Amino acid sequence: TAGITQAPTSQILAAGRSMTLRCTQDMRHNAMYWYRQDLGLGLRLIHYSNTAGTTGKGEVPDGYSVSRANTDDFPLTLASAVPSQTSVYFCASSEDSSGANVLTFGAGSRLTVL
């Protein structure tokens, strides 16, 4: 089934450790996004990529980094995790980055930082 695959599904991480959340799409979408979702708040954009080889900062980029070496993969790295990064992380993609770009979301990665 075409779509977005995220891994891991859930993870418990000690503060100060690094972690990479993986995201792969097979729809040949140009744009990809990382969001975090916290109770009582709307989805917040962490980083995005409009096309392979380019990335940009979203609303809450501090403490996170991304890369977009190819069209399909868009990993999110936490270099030194802190408890405030406990959240559900969603990767999403869209055909392009403008207009009526409908997002397709992955199933999410639940991260707990202790």
Add this chain to the structure above:
Amino acid sequence: GQNIDQPTEMTATEGAIVQINCTYQTSGFNGLFWYQQHAGEAPTFLSYNVLDGLEEKGRFSSFLSRSKGYSYLLLKELQMKDSASYLCAVMHSNYQLIWGAGTKLIIKP
């Protein structure tokens, strides 16, 4: 500032109609989206409005008034499976989405 407001929670009865409102204040406007998110799952696309008026899609309809900064999602003939959170999102002038916190809809038999 940029802000999207929607009710935190609503309750409705199976078979009835419910209207979920969304008001927004954003710098620029390139369309408004509604997504559905069941508990523990990913959001899925429901509707997109960029012009004023009503867009109907089966049991779901979405309305937009750009002058009032207002949209609503109308769900008819409610089914138990419609129990979910409904997320309003506005695309502003740089084509990035600003998301509301979502409205949790509880359907009772």
